Amino acid sequence: MTTKTPSEAQPEGERVLIFDTTLRDGEQCPGATMTFEEKLEVADYLDQMGVDIIEAGFPIASEGDFEAVSAIAKRVKKATVAGLARAAEKDIDRAGEAVRNAVKPRIHTFISTSPVHMKYKLQKSAEEVLALVTKQCERARNLVPDVEWSAEDATRTEHDFLCRCVEAAIKAGATTINIPDTVGYTVPEEYYALFDMLRTRVPNADKAIFSTHCHNDLGMAVANSLAGLKGGARQIECTINGIGERAGNAALEEIVMAIRTRRDVLPFSTGIESTMLSRASKLVSAVTNFPVQYNKAIVGRNAFAHESGIHQDGMLKHIETYEIMTPESVGVAKTSLVMGKHSGRNAFRTKLKELGYDLGDNALEDAFTRFKALADRKKHVYDEDIEALVDEEIAHAHDRMKVVALTVIAGTMGPQMATLTLDIDGAQQTVQSTGNGPVDATFNAIKTMFPHEAKLLLYQVHAVTEGTDAQAEVSVRLEEEGRQVTGRGADTDTLVASARAYVAALNKLRIKRQKNAQAQQAV
Ligand code: KIV
Ligand code: ZN
Numbered sequence: 285m286t287t288k289t290p291s292e293a294q295p296e297g298e299r300v301l302i303f304d305t306t307l308r309d310g311e312q313c314p315g316a317t318m319t320f321e322e323k324l325e326v327a328d329y330l331d332q333m334g335v336d337i338i339e340a341g342f343p344i345a346s347e348g349d350f351e352a353v354s355a356i357a358k359r360v361k362k363a364t365v366a367g368l369a370r371a372a373e374k375d376i377d378r379a380g381e382a383v384r385n386a387v388k389p390r391i392h393t394f395i396s397t398s399p400v401h402m403k404y405k406l407q408k409s410a411e412e413v414l415a416l417v418t419k420q421c422e423r424a425r426n427l428v429p430d431v432e433w434s435a436e437d438a439t440r441t442e443h444d445f446l447c448r449c450v451e452a453a454i455k456a457g458a459t460t461i462n463i464p465d466t467v468g469y470t471v472p473e474e475y476y477a478l479f480d481m482l483r484t485r486v487p488n489a490d491k492a493i494f495s496t497h498c499h500n501d502l503g504m505a506v507a508n509s510l511a512g513l514k515g516g517a518r519q520i521e522c523t524i525n526g527i528g529e530r531a532g533n534a535a536l537e538e539i540v541m542a543i544r545t546r547r548d549v550l551p552f553s554t555g556i557e558s559t560m561l562s563r564a565s566k567l568v569s570a571v572t573n574f575p576v577q578y579n580k581a582i583v584g585r586n587a588f589a590h591e592s593g594i595h596q597d598g599m600l601k602h603i604e605t606y607e608i609m610t611p612e613s614v615g616v617a618k619t620s621l622v623m624g625k626h627s628g629r630n631a632f633r634t635k636l637k638e639l640g641y642d643l644g645d646n647a648l649e650d651a652f653t654r655f656k657a658l659a660d661r662k663k664h665v666y667d668e669d670i671e672a673l674v675d676e677e678i679a680h681a682h683d684r685m686k687v688v689a690l691t692v693i694a695g696t697m698g699p700q701m702a703t704l705t706l707d708i709d710g711a712q713q714t715v716q717s718t719g720n721g722p723v724d725a726t727f728n729a730i731k732t733m734f735p736h737e738a739k740l741l742l743y744q745v746h747a748v749t750e751g752t753d754a755q756a757e758v759s760v761r762l763e764e765e766g767r768q769v770t771g772r773g774a775d776t777d778t779l780v781a782s783a784r785a786y787v788a789a790l791n792k793l794r795i796k797r798q799k800n801a802q803a804q805q806a807v
Contacts, residue, residue, distance in 0.1 A: 286604045296634060297551035300543065301519040302536065303337040303495065304330050308368055308386060309533050310523040311341070315761060315770040315801075316572035317792045320352050321682045326524075327356040328741070329567055331363045334555040335536075337519070339392060342368040343382035344375045345626035346802035348795075350382050357386035364430060366386035371395040371420040380427035391424040394434035394462075397441040397449050412545050417449050417454045425457025434497065439470040439478065447485050454488045460519060465508060468501025472511035479515025495519035498534045499805060505534035505775060510542060512674035524568040525576055525583065537582040537614065562615035563640030570573055573770040573788060575759055582614055586793050615640055617667055625659035639667060641674055651677050662753045672748045672755055672774040679772065680784070683791040684709050685734065687773075687783045694722040694779075696777045704729035704783065726783050734790055738762040738769075745778060758785040762793060767800070769793045 307323055310316060313426065316327065323340070329339050340356040343348040357365045365386035367379035369414060376393055384387035395416055396406055402413055417433065424431040433453035435446060450461050463478060470478070475496070483489045495511035496519070498505040509520050526535030540556045547553075565583035569576050576583045588611040598605035611617075617638060623631060632652050643651060651674050658673060659665050688705040699718040702725035706713055715732045719725030722744070742761035747754040756778040760771045769792035773784025 290671070291651060296553045297543075298518070298553070300513060300552045301336040301493070301495075302334075302540065302554050302556055303339065303366075303519050303521040304335045304523065304536055305339040305497075305521050305533065306330070306523040306527065306536075307352070308341050309521075310338040310527040310568070311530060311572075312529050313527045313532065313572075313574070314768040316527055316574045317769055318571050319682050319795060320348065320355070322571035322679075323352045324355060324359065325678070326568060326571060327360055327365075328706050329560070329564055330524075332557075333560040333564060334557050335363050336555060337364040337365045337390060338368055339368060339521075340383075344369065344372075344378045346665055346799045348799050348802060350378060353379075353382035354385070356468045357383045357389065360386065362387070364390050366390040366392045366432065369393045369420075369424070371416045373423060376420060376423045376427070379471075380424070383428065383805070389428045390430040390432055390460075391428050392432040393420045393424050394436050394464075395420065397438040397446060398437035399439065399442065401437045414445075414449060414452060417452045417684075421453050421456035421458045429459075430463055431458045432460035432495070434462035434464055436464060438463040439464045439465040439475065440467070443478075443481060443485075447482065450482055450486045451488060454486070454492045459492055460495055462495040462497050462519075462521065463512070463517075464497035465499055465505075466497075468499035468505065469607055470498075470508055471502075471504060472507045475508045476511040476515040479512050479517050479686050483516045495521060497521035497533070499529065500531040500533065502529070505532070506538045506542065509534040509539055513550065517561055524564050525574070525580070527568065527572065527574060535578065535581070537565060541582050541609060541614065544613075555668060558613055559615040560640065566671060566675060567678070570679045570772075573679065573759070573772045573792065575772070587611075621666050623655075623659070624663075625656065625658070627655075635667075635670060636674065639671060640676075643674070647677060647681070658755070658776065662755070664749075664751070666749045668748050669755055672757060676772075676774045676784070680788060680791075683788065684794065685787050685791050687780065687787050688712055689714075690726065690780055690783050692722045692726060692779050700725045702726040702729045702779075704789065706730070706733050708733065722779055723782050726779055727786055730783065730786050730790070736764065736790065738764040738790075741768065742770075742780070745781070748774060756781045758773075758782045760785040760789045762789045764793060764797075767793075767796050769796055784793065 340353040343350040343353045353367045365383050367382045369375035370380035379391045494517040496509040496517045498508040522534040522536040522539050526532040540554050543550050544550050557801040583700050654673050686707045688707050691703045693701045700722045701718050703716045715729050717728035719728045741763050744759045745756050748757050755774050755776050757774045760780040769789050771785045771789025775781040
């Protein structure tokens with residue numbers, strides 16, 4: 285930008301805490317399972333980016349969740365690490381144990397307060413719930429000094445009762461009070477008024493920080509969160525890419541950039557390094573195998589693309605005609621023709637740095653080998669190609685099942701036949717299968733080696749860049765007993781990308797099965 289926008293000319297506003305729940309509420313979203321290692325990688329990135337509180341998981345839910353929260357608590361350097369707990373002693377104790385080694389540990393405990401939840405879900409009276417609020421906060425506060433209490437379904441709770449619960453929670457030791465719009469029901473004016481009412485009516489309201497937690501069922505999660513700030517909230521709960529239950533949660537990148545871009549009307553600031561947002565989005569998309577819609581605000585592929593002639597003309601005359609923030613401010617590098625088969629390791633390392641990746645030596649070496657193979661097959665290697673390649677590396681690094689080799693006979697003279705070698709838990713197997721087309725033959729081969737009843741809900745292919753030698757990125761979604769998983773694969777060969785995507789989804793399915801079995805044991 286050549287000149288400062290009116291917003292950038294404003295002084296830094298009051299500090300707002302960013303509470304990221306990608307690893308808890310985000311991971312609950314259908315299809316978005318992460319492995320243990322992927323969770324650690326996301327947590328490290330969130331910490332470096334300046335997130336204030338990382339909600340690392342729900343420790344009582346399964347052994348896997350507990351292990352992940354404990355490991356994140358041990359390694360995170362700056363952020364507070366929170367573990368979620370229902371209003372039950374064993375939940376709270378388990379959460380306390382999981383976050384024990386964090387530099388700044390937090391227990392986040394919740395209970396439903398709306399009439400419909402209390403009657404049908406909890407089957408408890410309002411007085412019983414109120415007594416539990418005190419009990420859960422006291423128990424948590426005996427374990428850690430930082431306790432967050434949430435009134436689940438707060439936006440459909442009677443005001444008098446909500447005031448009594450909030451007062452009791454603060455009295456019992458809660459230091460943060462979260463007012464979730466659990467079902468994405470509220471609208472900005474109403475949510476603003478709710479915070480305003482609580483802060484006015486609850487006698488000890490000044491002893492706690494109030495927090496927003498908005499779901500996006502009516503597409504208002506971000507608007508509602510910002511309205512909550514105006515009403516006095518100073519913590520916002522959100523997720524990268526807005527992933528989360530049903531329509532998702534408020535998107536962290538949208539909140540951060542709205543505050544940064546409209547400081548003139550939103551006089552606040554966050555501790556987030558905004559140039560890391562684009563990479564955060566790509567990382568979460570890669571590890572969850574959950575694609576980001578093209579027109580997604582801030583991090584979508586088209587978020588800074590100007591297609592119409594009128595817009596392009598305006599942009600050439602003065603960039604501010606159609607751009608309210610720069611792509612660089614969110615870490616979007618300009619698309620460029622980067623490297624070819626003669627590019628060396630150093631150039632590749634520098635390029636990765638520019639794109640926001642920080643790979644260890646082994647990961648860098650693997651990525652470089654794949655880059656060389658790609659450069660041999662593809663004339664122009666663009667930034668997007670490198671991102672697809674490295675994201676694929678990150679997403680599949682810890683897979684227990686991997687595609688080793690694939691040969692497919694396709695064309696008009698059927699039957700189409702696939703010869704596939706998979707590595708399953710360290711042992712290689714090869715099979716041959718036929719099918720109704722090359723993709724079907726490939727998927728049948730996978731099914732022969734890893735029998736399952738999961739239903740294929742989605743098979744989608746898109747080109748990473750232009751040209752007939754472009755890499756294909758394939759997404760596959762499977763469903764088994766109501767559980768959904770997504771897998772992605774990229775390669776210049778669409779069939780290899782398809783096999784990788786299907787196998788990636790099956791790897792996630794194995795994790796889901798295991799997690800489910802552990803959760804059932806825990807009940
Ligand atoms: O949406 C919700 O109410 C939640 C709580 C557990 C905070 O996620
Ligand atoms: Zn939620």
